[in-house]
Amino acid sequence: MNQSPQSMRVCEGSLFSDLDRETADALLNAATYRQIAEGMTLFHQGDAPSQLFQVVTGLVKLSRVSTDGSQTTLRFMGPGELVGCVAVFQQFPFPATAIASKPCSLLCWGASQILDLIHRYPPVASNALKTVGGRAREMIERVTDLSAKGVEARLAGVLLRLASQVGRNSPDGVEITHPVTRNDMAEMTGVTYFTVSRVLSAWQRQQIVRLGRERVIVIEPHRLAQIAD
Amino acid sequence: MNQSPQSMRVCEGSLFSDLDRETADALLNAATYRQIAEGMTLFHQGDAPSQLFQVVTGLVKLSRVSTDGSQTTLRFMGPGELVGCVAVFQQFPFPATAIASKPCSLLCWGASQILDLIHRYPPVASNALKTVGGRAREMIERVTDLSAKGVEARLAGVLLRLASQVGRNSPDGVEITHPVTRNDMAEMTGVTYFTVSRVLSAWQRQQIVRLGRERVIVIEPHRLAQIAD
């Protein structure tokens, strides 16, 4: 694990926030660095939580199948984000499946190692707590959105979230591309991809977005924000 | 704070799990004990997280209003449960409002004290992490239910959850009563209370439940479980 100290700064809001040199080193030394090809799965829903991951580069999709077999995409996880934290810290089977949507490089910790580190370094525990808390808050937000907001508002929210997380700037606006399909948006919004397509088409007619295959360009984010309410 | 050691044993799966005598005492000594009348609010959504609560007796309702003004009931919190943990541990404004649905007795900690305790006693941090993780898991579950399952399945789940949490045994089955109204069930399920009433009426016709004002008696839990899928 020979990674420069600066690289820790990338990991804002994660396990590495505000650590002294020694603690950060202990954390880094306990990790292994791994490359993963697109399409490989990090873990399956229901697996024992044996490893914790931090995305360094690439993109991981977290999805979940409910008892009746239908898929839900919980979210995408990009650089700096901790994949599997809820399960590992709680020693509970993974509630979702994690698949690399793009080739990824990851930091990996064994469950027992990371629990030990947490126990030994209070600042790490504090960071873990904040990360898990953030996840909880995010899900609370989604629960209220799902039960209170209409489809358009939810989809607008998903689009904005995706734009800020996996979007790239393009001349016309922020571009959401490749691994994210209409289907993903549908699963994140809790509707069918037919509905997503229809709503997006309507927005294209209003010049709010521009569409293409595996491509949505957000032209007027503020109008989306307004729709998301 | 003169509470007998046994009383800690009640608080299974909470901050007090598996603590040695000294740590548990420190935790208890830092807390104040408070009584609250029915209808009083512990905190409002958006408030700075200045206090953490543990319900000792009574029942607290956690609800949230979304941007468009509609209410969502996140859950009820009964004896042993930590109210406000996500916000306090993360030092983020309360994402919901907490109101006493029944007269309550509570243990209260100031935010800074509890954060200090967490920092000083790793086992407490570990418990906090588990509690928040549990909340996150619960919300993940609800997100997938909301986006994948139909209304009946969701309502069946809510009913079972309520039965096990606030239900009392009665000759005919488990009885969900007083502070819980159809409206609450509706907000927990993400539907209107009209729909709740209609579905419950249908179930009553099938002898799955018996209904009354502010009262649902679950006669056949296994059939609900089956509907909940």
Place this chain on the structure above:
DNA sequence: CGTGCTCTTTGCGCTTGCGCAAACAAGTCC
């Protein structure tokens, strides 16, 4: 004991979003 309040039920019309089928792109692999 009636009045008022809150919670609940039910009927009816209607909107929203789903389900399916079919057609249409845009790559990709021989």
Place this chain on the structure above:
DNA sequence: GGACTTGTTTGCGCAAGCGCAAAGAGCACG
């Protein structure tokens, strides 16, 4: 280039659940 795969769009009919209105049922209070 042609066949195939995968993702997307669109039309049409349908069903689930909403919204409103109106009425019923407990319960509390004077």
